[in-house]
Amino acid sequence: xxxxxxxxxxxxxMLRTCLIFFLTLLFSLPLGMVVMFxxxxxxxxxxxxxxxxxxxxxGTPLMLQLLMWYFGPYYLFxxxxxxxxFAAIIIGFSVNYSAYFAEIYRGGIEAIPKGQYEAAxxxxxxxxxxxxxxxxxxxxxxxxxxxxxxxxxLVKDTSLAFTLAYNEMxxxxxxxxxxxxxxxxxxxxxxxxxxxNYAVAYAMERIEKALDYYN
Amino acid sequence: MILQMKGIQKSFDGLEVLKDISLHVDxxxxxxxxxxxxxxxxxxxRCATFLEKIDAGSIDYMGQDAVTTNEHGVAQYVPHQExxxxxxxxxxxxxxxxxxxxxxxxxxxxxxxxxxxxxPKEEVYEEAMRLLKKMNLENRADAYPCQLSGGQQQRxxxxxxxxxxxxxxxxxxxxxxxxxxxxxxxxxxxxxxxxEKMTMVIxxxxxxxxxxxxxRVVFMDKGVIVEEGHPEAVFGDPTQERTKQFLRNYQQ
Ligand SMILES: Nc1ncnc2c1ncn2[C@@H]1O[C@H](COP(=O)(O)OP(=O)(O)OP(=O)(O)O)[C@@H](O)[C@H]1O
Ligand SMILES: [Mg+2]
Numbered sequence: 001x002x003x004x005x006x007x008x009x010x011x012x013x014m015l016r017t018c019l020i021f022f023l024t025l026l027f028s029l030p031l032g033m034v035v036m037f038x039x040x041x042x043x044x045x046x047x048x049x050x051x052x053x054x055x056x057x058x059g060t061p062l063m064l065q066l067l068m069w070y071f072g073p074y075y076l077f078x079x080x081x082x083x084x085x086f087a088a089i090i091i092g093f094s095v096n097y098s099a100y101f102a103e104i105y106r107g108g109i110e111a112i113p114k115g116q117y118e119a120a121x122x123x124x125x126x127x128x129x130x131x132x133x134x135x136x137x138x139x140x141x142x143x144x145x146x147x148x149x150x151x152x153x154l155v156k157d158t159s160l161a162f163t164l165a166y167n168e169m170x171x172x173x174x175x176x177x178x179x180x181x182x183x184x185x186x187x188x189x190x191x192x193x194x195x196x197n198y199a200v201a202y203a204m205e206r207i208e209k210a211l212d213y214y215n
Numbered sequence: 216m217i218l219q220m221k222g223i224q225k226s227f228d229g230l231e232v233l234k235d236i237s238l239h240v241d242x243x244x245x246x247x248x249x250x251x252x253x254x255x256x257x258x259x260x261r262c263a264t265f266l267e268k269i270d271a272g273s274i275d276y277m278g279q280d281a282v283t284t285n286e287h288g289v290a291q292y293v294p295h296q297e298x299x300x301x302x303x304x305x306x307x308x309x310x311x312x313x314x315x316x317x318x319x320x321x322x323x324x325x326x327x328x329x330x331x332x333x334x335p336k337e338e339v340y341e342e343a344m345r346l347l348k349k350m351n352l353e354n355r356a357d358a359y360p361c362q363l364s365g366g367q368q369q370r371x372x373x374x375x376x377x378x379x380x381x382x383x384x385x386x387x388x389x390x391x392x393x394x395x396x397x398x399x400x401x402x403x404x405x406x407x408x409x410x411e412k413m414t415m416v417i418x419x420x421x422x423x424x425x426x427x428x429x430x431r432v433v434f435m436d437k438g439v440i441v442e443e444g445h446p447e448a449v450f451g452d453p454t455q456e457r458t459k460q461f462l463r464n465y466q467q
Contacts, residue, residue: 118266119313123327123379124302133330137317214316215361 001180006188009176013169014192020089020158020168021196025151027094032101036109039102050102057099063163066092070164089161097154104146108139141211148204155196216278217242217304217383217414218263223272225255225262232258234438236272240383243412247425247446250435251461256418259435260385263416264307265298276304277382303332306376310388312368314360314375320347321356324375332379339378346374350404366397370404383414391420402428422465426450434458 001009038050057065070088073079081087112135120130159170169192173185218240225233232255240246248256261267263274265281269290274282281301282292292298314323324343328334347353350370360368369389376384389405390398402424408415409428419425425432425446432449434442434457442455453459 113313115309115311115313116315119309119315121266122264122302122305122307123375124299124331125327129330133326134315141317214359 001176001182003184006176006180006182006185010169010172010185010188010192013167013172016166016168017158017161017170017192018196020093020161021154023090024093024097024154024158027090028097028101031094031098032105035098035102036105039106040109054099054102057096058103062092062096062157063160065096066160066163068092069095085164085166089164089166093154093157093161097150100150101147104143104150105139107146108143109135111142112138141208144204144208144211148201151200151204152197155200156193159193216240217276218416219273219275220259220263221273222284223259223262223274224270225258225267226270232438233262233269236435236438236440238263238433238440240414240416242382242414244414244430245409245428246416246431246433247429248416248418248433248435249420249422249425249461250441254435255438256435257387260307260387260416260418264305264385265292265302266307268292276301303379304382306379306381306384308369308372308376308384308386308389311392312360312365312372314368314372316360318359319356320352320358320360320363320371323360323371324378327375328378343374343378346377349407350374351400364397365393366400369393369401373401373404373408377408383416384408386415386417386419388418388420422450422462434461436461 035050035054038046039054041047041050066089069092070085073081073084116134116138117130120134125134158168161168162171162174165171170189173189177183177185216239218238220236220238223233223236223238224231236255236259238246238259248259250256258267262269269282271284271288271290272282273280273284273290279297279301280293281298282290284290293301315326318326321340321343324346325336325339328339328342329336344353344356347356350373352367352370352374355363355367355371360371363371369392373384373389386405390401393401398421402421405415405417406424406428417425417429427446429446431443432446433440434449434453434455436457442449442453442458449458450462453462
């Protein structure tokens with residue numbers, strides 16, 4: 001098998017990896033916001049439940065969570081849903097990452113000085129205006145480095161989808177490496193993840209630069 | 216009368232910070248509040264601006280009740296909507312400015328009039344530029360707060376408060392976060408506002424300034440108003456022993 005055929009064979013896997021990556025971000029970034037609001041709820045019970053949820057998401061292996069999402073419906077309710085594999089992966093990733101993002105958002109929000117809220121209140125801003133116009137833009141700038149870390153971890157974590165026998169790039173690399181008794185697919189995989197992360201870091205740096213107009 | 220506060224009581228978990236304080240402010244008056252640290256000056260301003268809720272007493276602005284106390288001695292605020300309307304009567308300038316760091320100077324001043332009061336942008340722009348000129352900052356409209364000195368930031372904060380056309384402006388130690396050489400420029404604009412008969416309540420430790428600019432001085436200690444009167448009377452010939460002691464300590 002030549003290098004180009006290997007690349008071609010792995011190409012589809014790369015696409016699938018990218019799909020997991022982007023869909024996870026698409027769902028987990030806003031979902032994290034919801035989780036953060038629940039975590040900061042006035043109601044103690046909501047707070048506690050969210051705390052437990054975050055603890056479980058961060059305290060158990062993502063691989064195990066993916067297996068739970070995939071096999072859970074079958075073992076719990078005897079349901080077997082066709083084409084559920086991909087959905088289970090996206091749900092598993094999104095739900096897991098939303099917990100991490102929620103904690104990052106919370107850290108950012110709690111670091112905004114109380115005076116910003118008070119100034120906004122005196123000037124007559126509503127609660128929603130205060131959050132979206134005054135607080136959130138400052139939070140975004142503050143948490144960007146932590147979000148970058150998390151996103152880079154996600155690039156690498158996408159390989160965990162192999163647990164559910166989903167043919168993303170890493171699974172394909174393993175299969176081809178086994179059938180061809182070649183080390184090259186792993187090198188290709190490594191280069192792919194590296195480039196992907198490089199692109200992520202570059203994009204995030206650009207965003208950070210764009211927000212650099214104030215301190 | 217612009218502001219009337221009667222029998223204000225406020226405790227923080229058991230600690231009585233304001234004990235039956237009454238304060239009224241007429242149109243065009245400049246009232247300075249002086250007193251030792253921890254006497255409750257900031258708390259009084261925060262209660263007057265609804266940043267803190269009072270336990271008992273009453274507050275009204277322009278003759279409109281904001282808080283009253285019922286027969287059980289419990290303070291009751293008017294409904295949210297009405298309170299928001301009353302909030303438009305006052306502005307507050309903070310000790311540490313609290314400008315919005317992600318907005319330019321101009322946007323800091325213009326945003327509330329445009330998004331909260333829904334006034335036309337062109338009109339607000341004119342007004343903002345006029346205020347900046349008055350604050351001697353007309354060439355810093357596009358700067359960000361982090362690019363300004365503390366004195367400049369505080370003048371932007373004053374312009375931001377004035378842009379909403381309040382009936383009364385509160386200041387909580389507007390110069391105590393500033394380097395000594397920068398306090399003068401801020402005091403100067405406050406003095407200018409006083410000359411224009413802007414109604415103001417100023418908590419300050421700048422005694423010569425308070426004496427020069429105020430129409431009335433209020434001396435607070437341990438949550439009560441100990442003495443109150445014309446600045447020449449309070450500073451020149453105080454009647455209460457505590458006032459004398461405080462002013463004596465201040466001169467040393
Ligand atoms: N949010 C709060 N929670 C608990 N105690 C508070 C709170 N705010 C103020 N206090 C207490 O109330 C008392 C009066 O505080 P306040 O800030 O009003 O004093 P001040 O006269 O403004 O003093 P300074 O000159 O130092 O600014 C102090 O003992 C302070 O510790
Ligand atoms: Mg104070």
